[in-house]
Amino acid sequence: MGRTILLDKVNVPGIRNFGVYRANGGYKSVDKGLLEMSPAQVQQEVIKSGLRGRGGAGFPTGLKWSFLDRKSDRPRYLVCNADESEPGTFKDRFLMERLPHLLIEGLIISSYALGxxxxxxxxxxxxxYLVGIMESAIREAKQNKYLGEKILGTDFSLEIYVHPGAGAYICGEETALLESLEGKRGNPRIKPPFPAYKGLYDCPTVVNNVETLATVATIIEMGGEAYSKIGIGKSTGTKLISACGNINRPGVYEIELGLAVEDFIYSDEYCGGIRNGRMLKAVIPGGSSVPILPADLILNTAKGEQRLISYESLAEGEFESGSMLGSGGFIVFDEDQCIVRNTWNLTRFYRHESCGQCSPCREGTGWMEKILYRLENGQGRMSDIDLLVRVAKNIEGNTICPLGDAAAWPVASAIRHFRGEFEAHLK
Ligand SMILES: Cc1cc2nc3c(=O)[nH]c(=O)nc-3n(C[C@H](O)[C@H](O)[C@H](O)COP(=O)(O)O)c2cc1C
Ligand code: SF4
Structure with a gap:
């Protein structure tokens, strides 16, 4: 069995309730942090742990916290990003549904560190349905003096509020999320200023992912140094991977970073191999926004090294022959899947979710969808494949937020690795 930290107690009956969670060692990080450590010491442990944000970009969490404007006399906010609308990603939902108190614990200790x-x-x-689960966990934590005024008799007070969005993928982008939280249309903001200086209501704000914040609780309990020894290189710790597609055992798995992709796909502990004895064709390893890799390049890098599930190994070869760990949404395709049809389907999603502020994304996603539709439906032209590559290139890097890149990369990588399949559609 691989190392687990976050999901250790996930199968304990009744673990969603405060009493059971507490009886199984829950809220220890809050006891330790609030009663024995200063906020700066908590932050130091997070820096030591090497934790990187689990929302997609993999930015070091402790470093992000150190950017927070602490000189401002305005209130500071911590916002937990539980929007999780990326196709193929469903690990935060799992965490909140099964272990709501782990997230609350992480929010309390992180808020303490950030003031x-x-x-x-x-x-x-x-x-x-998760709003009810989270609100009930907040109520229980409050009844047990872990939230509200003077937590555990200290000077630290905290309130947590749950705010449901209205179902827009773009509201997962941190500045669009803040706009939405303020009651406005969820359009991404131009950065700078960054949320650390001007975030929610123009106040200093940290936005972190659900898994990131839950992990902070485990780091404080075990110590940053111990956490940093788990994983591989700069990819420390464990990561939740949501696996789906043509595999025998779809689901959410906690893996130690550095696990070989091959072991993840074929071992019975995880995906259990390709369904119906088919061959592996391709994988999108980090949620729909990252480049797709064909079987040979997802199992081994272009240098012939075994590909591992880590930030570095999945990116090896950059965009020519690599991809990204992203949010950990692992989508597996077997040999029967049509790459053109799947790429069209994803592009349809991005066209629908583009907020429309920048023309390369607003127009480009629509053009790509139209071209892919005609290719998939036998009406493609010889020039269409290169046209798609050009449109994708013109979106990339030319937009306010990364949704433009997220729409361009799946198309560009599908053509890079499966050009023959696109050409076959023309014939
Ligand atoms: C279009 C788009 C959607 C995103 N959706 C999410 C999301 O659902 N959850 C999330 O944590 N981060 C999402 N992100 C990343 C956030 O902008 C931000 O980087 C993240 O919440 C930071 O948390 P972390 O440092 O803990 O990873 C999205 C980014 C983009 C561009
Ligand atoms: S890249 Fe797309 S989603 Fe992002 S701000 Fe521009 S138009 Fe909106």
């Missing part, structure tokens, strides 16, 4: 008194959980609109 935050008000914290929001921005939750995807479609996850209505």
């Amino acid at each position: 935050v008194k008000t914290c929001y959980i921005y939750i995807r609109g479609e996850f209505k």
